[in-house]
Amino acid sequence: MNGSVKQRGSTWSYRIDLGTINGKRKQKEKGGFKSQKEAKQAMQLAIAEIIQKGELKESKKITLNEVFEEFILYEAPITRKHATIVRYQSLYNNHVNVFGDIIMSNIAANDLQKFITSKLIDDGLSNDYVKSIYNFLLVLWKYGLKNKYVLENVVEVIKPPKAYRSTSEIKIYTMDEIKQIWHRIEHTNNAHAFMLALKLGLRIGEIYALRWQDIDFENNVVHINKQLQKQNKKWCFTTLKTPNSYRKIYFDGELKKYLINLKNKQDFDREFFGNLYKSNKILDKTSKIEELLTVYDFVNCKDDGQMLTTDSCKFISAVSKSDLNIHFKMHNLRHTHATLLLEKGLNPKYISERLGHSKLEFTLRLYTHITRGMDEQAVEILNFSLD
Structure with missing residues (x-):
C-alpha cells in the first residue's frame, strides 16, 4: 500500500x-x-x-463467466435446489452473460442499473421477471464479495423494479366447472391427482410423490414430506420448497372412502399382474446420502403399477380445453381449495399452514379477491345504528 x-x-x-x-x-x-x-x-x-x-482487500482479476461457473459448480449444489440452479442458468445464459467476458470488479453499479432498466423498458419484460434477474445478480455479487472477487456489492446500490406477485393467471374454478372436469376425467388415471389437489390443496410435485405409507387412515391425515421432480432426466424424491411445506393435512370422510377404494383396487391390480406389476426406480435426494429406491406403492399410478408424474396432468389441461372450453391448470385447484376454505370463514393462518406457505402475509396477498369480499362483509356487519 x-x-x-x-x-x-x-x-x-x-x-x-x-x-x-x-x-x-x-x-x-x-x-x-x-x-x-x-x-x-x-x-x-x-x-x-x-x-x-480489513478495509483494504485486493480484488481478484476474474471474469463474470468464471465466477458464475465456479458458483454453479461448487456452491449452488449445496445451497440451492435443482430447480433454482436451472433457473439461474437460464437467467445467466439469456440475460446476464452480456457481462460474461468482463472482469467482475470492473462492472460498475451504473452498468448494472442501465442493464436492469433496459430489460424493463427496451425488452418489455415484466416487473416480476426483471426483479428475478436483479435478485440473481445479488446472489452472484454476494458470492463474489465473499470470495474477494469484488470489493463491494454494487448490486445493492442500484434500484430494482418494484415487484409484485401477479395474480392475473390465478383462476378459481366454480363448482360447475369442477364437476364438468371431474365427469370428463373420473375414469382416467389422472382422476386421483385431481381429487387430491382439490381436497388437500397440494402442490403438483407433492401430489405425485405421495405413497400409501404417507397416509394415516386411522387419523385421516396425509403427511407431506417430499416432492417428485425430474432432475438430469431422472425422477427423484426431493426436499420440499420451504420448511413450512413439511406438514400434515387432515382429510374428510368422503376423501377417506375414495382413497380406501383406490388402495383396494391397486392391491387387486398388484395381485392380478403379479410379476408383471411395474417397479419404479426413484432417486431419493431427501437426505444427505442419495439412495436409489424401488417404489411399488405410489398413490398415483396406472393399473400395472407404472408411476404417474407431474407431466401426466397435462392430459387434464388438454381435454378441459378441447372438450369443455375450460382453461385448466392443475395448480389452480390449489387456489380453488384455499378459496373454498376462506369463503367459509376459516382462519387464514390455519389455511396458510395447510397450504405450506412460508408467511401468512403471502396467503393474504395471494387471495386479495377474498379479502376484498371480507371488507364488504365487514362494512355490512357494522352497518347498524345505536339510536
Whole structure:
C-alpha cells in the first residue's frame, strides 16, 4: 500500500492509495498536520488501521463467466435446489452473460442499473421477471464479495423494479366447472391427482410423490414430506420448497372412502399382474446420502403399477380445453381449495399452514379477491345504528 505526504501552505497532509475499485481509483486523504513528521506518523497509523479492519482487500482479476461457473459448480449444489440452479442458468445464459467476458470488479453499479432498466423498458419484460434477474445478480455479487472477487456489492446500490406477485393467471374454478372436469376425467388415471389437489390443496410435485405409507387412515391425515421432480432426466424424491411445506393435512370422510377404494383396487391390480406389476426406480435426494429406491406403492399410478408424474396432468389441461372450453391448470385447484376454505370463514393462518406457505402475509396477498369480499362483509356487519 502506497502513501505520501505533501505540504499545503503552512500545513501538511497525507494521501493513501487504496487501489482500483470498480474501475475507479480510490484514495484516502487527511490534512491539517503541523509538520511533515506528524503527517507521516498519522499516515502510518491510518494504514495500520485500514489493514487491521480489513478495509483494504485486493480484488481478484476474474471474469463474470468464471465466477458464475465456479458458483454453479461448487456452491449452488449445496445451497440451492435443482430447480433454482436451472433457473439461474437460464437467467445467466439469456440475460446476464452480456457481462460474461468482463472482469467482475470492473462492472460498475451504473452498468448494472442501465442493464436492469433496459430489460424493463427496451425488452418489455415484466416487473416480476426483471426483479428475478436483479435478485440473481445479488446472489452472484454476494458470492463474489465473499470470495474477494469484488470489493463491494454494487448490486445493492442500484434500484430494482418494484415487484409484485401477479395474480392475473390465478383462476378459481366454480363448482360447475369442477364437476364438468371431474365427469370428463373420473375414469382416467389422472382422476386421483385431481381429487387430491382439490381436497388437500397440494402442490403438483407433492401430489405425485405421495405413497400409501404417507397416509394415516386411522387419523385421516396425509403427511407431506417430499416432492417428485425430474432432475438430469431422472425422477427423484426431493426436499420440499420451504420448511413450512413439511406438514400434515387432515382429510374428510368422503376423501377417506375414495382413497380406501383406490388402495383396494391397486392391491387387486398388484395381485392380478403379479410379476408383471411395474417397479419404479426413484432417486431419493431427501437426505444427505442419495439412495436409489424401488417404489411399488405410489398413490398415483396406472393399473400395472407404472408411476404417474407431474407431466401426466397435462392430459387434464388438454381435454378441459378441447372438450369443455375450460382453461385448466392443475395448480389452480390449489387456489380453488384455499378459496373454498376462506369463503367459509376459516382462519387464514390455519389455511396458510395447510397450504405450506412460508408467511401468512403471502396467503393474504395471494387471495386479495377474498379479502376484498371480507371488507364488504365487514362494512355490512357494522352497518347498524345505536339510536
